[in-house]
Amino acid sequence: VGIDREANVVRLRNGTQVPFDYLILGTGAQHAYFGHDDWEPYAPGLKTLEDATAMRRRLLLAFEKAEIETDPETRRALLTFAIIGGGATGVELAGAIIELARITLKQDFRSIQPEEARVVLIEAGPRVLANFKPEMSAYAEKALRELGVEVELGQAVTAVRPDSVDYGGRTLKAGTIIWAAGVLASPAARWLGAEADRAGRIKVRPDLSVPGLPHILAIGDTVKIVNGSGKPVPGIGDAAKQGGRHAAQVIKARLRGDMAEMPFHYHHLGDIATIGRSRALIDFGWLQLTGWVGWWVWGLAHIYFLIGMKNRIFIALNWLWIYLTGYRSARLITEPRGGEISAAPEAGPGAAGKADMPRPDSKAA
Template sequence: MSEQHLATEPHVVIVGAGFGGLAAAKALAGSSVQVTIIDSNNYHLFVPLLYQVATAALSPADIAEPIRHILAPYPNIRVVMGRVTGVDIGAKRVHLAEGDAIAYDRLIIATGSTSSYFGHDDWAPHAPALKSIEEARAIRTRVLEAFERAEWTQDAAERRRQMTIVVVGGGPTGVEMAGSIAELARHALARDFRRIDPAAARVILVEAGPRLLTAFPEALASYAQRSLERLGVTVTTGVPVEAIDGRGVTMGGRLVQAATVIWGAGVRASPAASWLGISTDRSGRIPVAADLSVAGVPDVYALGDTALCRDASGQPLPGLAQVAQQQGTHLGRALRENLTSGTVLPPFVFRNRGNAAIVGRHAAIFDFGRGRRLKGFVAWLLWAAVHVVLLVDFAQRSRVTLQWLWRYLTYRRGARLITAPAQSTSVRG
């Protein structure tokens, strides 16, 4: 089936309902511009909190909301659940796997990023990454099943392997995951088992570079490492991973036997550039001009993790939710004015509202730039407040706030469910 755009109003098609795509759609809401937003899922996912689903702190419904529900108040926005397979630049049409073709006047590509194993895709089945609800649930299953197996095995070496968890990657994802798993083992599971002591579990965080959290000032990164070590996490830096298989992780010529390995070491932009037939940087990002347009491709724009967008000093903007959200809002407003009044699209200017990472129960770091920094309990409170505000729905904000408060007072976690076999881990590419 094929669809021609027959309306007289200009039509903007947005591919991807992440932070950037959703922000662009909302900025175009209520205008005379017709908007179609396409996503392969029917929900918007709050990716920064996926690790809390993976470590049994939150349920998937706490961090995901149906796209149709979010955009229901806006009559000029249509939602299509489908998978884009290509773009016909000449005919200005987006092609879907389902056989449909959607015409556009302007196209926004906001398809985000996927995990990168740096050429070692054979590691993926043994070390799931964290980019989807399915992956988060699979990681949760692996972690919880490992403790269950450790409880019943009679073999001391196997028990030690089951109670060893290796997290690969010392960026925010790896740091937050390692800290959360350590707290899960030492607090939430502490009284659940009879034959093992979950607090004896080994959580190892591996980073190939010289230190953790290279996007943060060294003082904050050092504080984060000390906080992890106080939680019992073993931090290993300067040692690259050489192999990952069913036995565990080989690094520095030594095999660390581990039943659970989690990948948080790298990301790559979604393969949207192949739709346009253009060159990308090494991470697969689409180079964009200051107004977020794709050079040489008329009426096509890219934002968020999909785009290689540089700041005034020429440095690439980081792949953060706040970058994508600001770009989406800016581009949506700019296109609204351009399509209704002919106004030239202004350049995008990123306003850094701070970069944060949580380390544990009382510990977080916040870097506002220009020497302004926070760490410790106050940074943790600020991190929690920012993430609650970013959730798209009031009910989600209320649920997450109450659950975090309950966890803080009781040390308990409520989503400790094994819902799928660990071997069913899905890895998206």
């Protein structure tokens, strides 16, 4: 996998070579473990559809294993879910998991009480949702605690093992550990030999082209872009969509023979995060919404941007059913390709994490 910048060819994993005249790179990002890649098997993250189905499998299997476990301590660990990182992904996962346990699965077991599950959200910074205004972060923390999530702020993770997490001088036994603490750009900068920042993002020109390679443009999490006010463009989906549209306009202009500079201008529409099935935070700058109203506005906005009326109707009806009943139909435990399924990697003797977790901005999550 890679790009031959001299021959203008993209090399695929299966050996195929795809020639190009112009290329838009939107290769995204991967999970960043800040020098502790050995933690990844024990604390997977959520970036792709495959990640999501694997995570669902681990969550549901944890309850199934707890149902047949006779040792009380092991059962408590299986019903403990640790989420590392208090950004939007971590907050939304915490809300979803606690409601899965206390509402969706409440009547599904005999030996265990799913509502006794612990969800622990661990964040190195002083507040969750650091990109939101402080008062909205405070609302998010309060909402999580009201749902039953244990929020640990200012706590740097120092070790991750198959069945435990170390932070704040203590060890949390957890059967399921999820990583939501950071991302690292794809290897696109290395493929091109382009200059990159510490997170591996390509430093592009104002028109999103790669310096020295005007026929190659990059968008989304692959790049570092600074807008007109000097602030970096956030790594969110809307920024990638706007970047994609701009890159297409640049290429169309070049094909017409127009070589004039076309700088990219990002328009921030707002920040959104959901907490469970009836709470959300929306910050449009000129308007802030929280709670039930924010959740419905978020839902309507999400449905509006879906492709196709059939998708919109299906998702709207599915969400309405979940909202009214608390019942989620997608509870199938699927087996991964070519292997046995397990709630978490098996712990081995001496399977210990390292003692610190350096972070590019000197913090750890």
